[in-house]
Amino acid sequence: MxxxxxxxxxxxxxxxxxxxxxxxxxxxxxxxxxxxxxxxxxxxxxxxxxxxxxxxxxxxxxxxxxxxxxxxxxxxxxxxxxxxxxxxxxxxxxxxxxxxxxxxxxxxxxxxxxxxxxxxxxxxxxxxxxxxxxxxxxxxxxxxxxxxxxxxxxxxxxxxxxxxxxxxxxxxxxxxxxxxxxxxxxxxxxxxxxxxxxxxxxxxxxxxxxxxxxxxxxxxxxxxxxxxxxxxxxxxxxxxxxxxxxxxxGIDAKEFSSISSFKRINQRAKIVRRRLNVRYVVFSIDRLDYTKGIPERLKAIERFFEKYPKFRKRVVFIQVANPSRTKVEEYKEMKRYVDELVGRINGRFRDFDWAPIHYLYRNISREEVIAYYLASDVALVTPLVDGMNLISKEFVSTKEKSGVLILSEFAGAAGQLNDAILANPYDFDEVAGVIKRALEMSNREKNRRLKVLKENVRNYDIxxxxxxxxxxxxx
Structure with a gap:
């Protein structure tokens, strides 16, 4: 340092x-x-x-x-x-x-x-x-x-x-x-x-x-x-x-890359994949805050399954929401709304052995977060506005071969991470479309984008x- x-x-x-x-x-x-x-x-x-x-x-x-x-x-x-x-x-x-x-x-x-x-x-x-x-x-x-x-x-x-x-x-x-x-x-x-x-x-x-x-x-x-x-x-x-x-x-990219190589974390990532038992995993993690665009993201996911039914039972979205300002009534109301939204979307699309959204409302350790990064094919990072957003950089630094970053154009990081797929979080059809694009992207294109993103995160670190x-x- x-x-x-x-x-x-x-x-x-x-x-x-x-x-x-x-x-x-x-x-x-x-x-x-x-x-x-x-x-x-x-x-x-x-x-x-x-x-x-x-x-x-x-x-x-x-x-x-x-x-x-x-x-x-x-x-x-x-x-x-x-x-x-x-x-x-x-x-x-x-x-x-x-x-x-x-x-x-x-x-x-x-x-x-x-x-x-x-x-x-x-x-x-x-x-x-x-x-x-x-x-x-x-x-x-x-x-x-x-x-x-x-x-x-x-x-x-x-x-x-x-x-x-x-x-x-x-x-x-x-x-x-x-x-x-x-x-x-x-x-x-x-x-x-x-x-x-x-x-x-x-x-x-x-x-x-x-x-x-x-x-x-x-x-x-x-x-x-x-x-x-x-x-x-x-x-x-x-x-x-x-x-x-x-x-x-920036972030400590070397540290995140090092931790992502730990055997116990890779084993945890494999357990996540095995339990979900689907072809694709899309991951998001945020504080439960209105600036992070969680309700908008959930509505975009709902639109994704409406427009592209072939992905039902093949994709799971994981949303981790870290509790935030729990004594403030507005945040309590937001939690109730997100809970209801997840329940309604899951109720609409779920099958007996599959639910489209796995929702965790709790704080999780850094090692757990990295295990989810490793288990995921796509990171969906779509705040309505964000000073920078380090989740996007953390995801990139932990991935070695493939992994697609979808990033809000209103995050500060969008100005640096040019090889992410940028999206307007207010446009549910656009977000649904870029999710499809990310899932269907060729391995060659995924690897090319990831290589450029990783180099950027390493060069402009903490x-x-x-x-x-x-x-x-x-x-």
Whole structure:
């Protein structure tokens, strides 16, 4: 993980995110440490273990306080401590109104262009400001001269401004892992100016795609009537120049490729195929979230079996839905709707020894996910909108000879993975057609496409992402 960013060695890195990389949970009277699931936390954890430093995050685990010292710090990982995790404590009110409220009921839908799902309350905004101030106090308490502060994601948009107000010379990078919406959508947010001011006190701002960069710079231009230089990736405000660029995140492709070769995982994949007992397996996995397009995907699958009845009893679709924001009523309603949709489609087409959709509503381990990748002929990755989407890259990195990727044209990854079959997730007939095309594709064409995709994922992996961001930051 050090490879290519050795120049960080003379600077200490402070990573700041809402989510913590290690969570201590009380389980039957004992406290156990769990590594957080997720591509971002896993990748940054590997980097932090290489370079040391401090990670500041919300302490969300039931055993977190007991395992932290008087200064809210704990060394991680437990079994081989390599860096310091400092925890920020949020009250129940702040979790409800900052995390579930402003972050995920206002900014999340707004940044994904779902204006109808924005639920704005003044109490949400007040809690968001309070939570960002708590994070700022923790950062300032840890900050030494020369440190690099790297802030991640939409939960902490005010943080760069709060830090710079107290320490003008701070070196601050910010990376947004969601899309950034067009001005016509962003302008509907009453506190849009404060959000922009918060972000613009960074030295460098990173997004996944050029489109998100252009959207952000247009918002800055419209709100502040200040110079923005699209070609140079720079904005100038109050005498400060802020670098703004696209840095599409990658995965640890070598690690995924290595794990996919494990004997136990290949055996598990064979068991999946044997139990399904069909010619083709199509696989999808997502958080249960309206941006992921699960209902639309299920309707496209229904259309597939309507239009192409020859594939009945020859194809099984596996949909894994990871529980998400289960306390939010809208997500509860979505789960009920997806459950009903799966039941109706299966009831319509199933036979006594075959059901078209196998639906799993639970979290599954990374090894289980990779086993499903290996067992599948096609990955159906069709979010309605997505900042990047790493599932598409993971699938590609685990396949050796054949495997077809169907990818939404509205995923950030679509700009990189040109040899995927792109589809509009809102067009059920189109998605049904590309599924048929993927299943009937010749082995030669499958192998050609996969080879190009694998090379892309390997070349633009997580190390490339880190190197590109830091080279731009500290040059």
């Amino acid at each position: 050090k490879d290519g960013i050795e120049n960080l060695l003379d600077k200490r890195l402070i990573v700041v995110s809402n989510r913590e990389p290690y969570i201590h949970k009380k389980i039957r009277g004992e406290i156990k440490c769990e590594r957080a699931i997720g591509g971002l936390t896993s990748s940054l954890d590997a980097m932090m273990q290489s370079f040391n430093g401090i990670w500041i995050a919300w302490g969300s685990g039931s055993g977190d306080k007991e395992m932290s010292d008087s200064e809210n710090r704990v060394l991680v990982p437990d079994d081989n401590p390599r860096y310091t995790l400092r925890r920020v404590w949020l009250s129940e009110n702040e979790v409800s109104n900052h995390y579930y409220g402003f972050s995920n009921s206002v900014l999340w839908p707004l940044f994904h262009n779902f204006l109808d799902k924005v639920k704005l309350k003044r109490s949400y905004w007040n809690a968001y400001r309070r939570a960002n101030r708590k994070f700022a106090l923790s950062v300032l308490d840890e900050l030494n001269p020369g440190d690099l502060i790297w802030i991640h994601d939409y939960h902490l948009c005010l943080l760069p401004h709060l830090i710079r107000n107290e320490n003008e010379d701070s070196e601050i990078g910010f990376f947004l892992h969601t899309p950034w919406p067009p001005w016509e959508i962003f302008r509907t947010l009453p506190m849009r100016r404060e959000i922009l001011e918060g972000l613009l006190d960074s030295n460098i701002l990173g997004f996944h795609t050029k489109n998100y960069v252009e959207n952000f710079m247009q918002c800055v231009k419209e709100e502040f009537n200040c110079p923005v230089y699209m070609g140079k990736g720079m904005a100038e405000i109050n005498g400060r120049k802020i670098r703004i660029g696209d840095f599409p995140i 190390c490339w992402w880190l190197k590109k961001f830091f080279e731009e930051w500290i040059r």
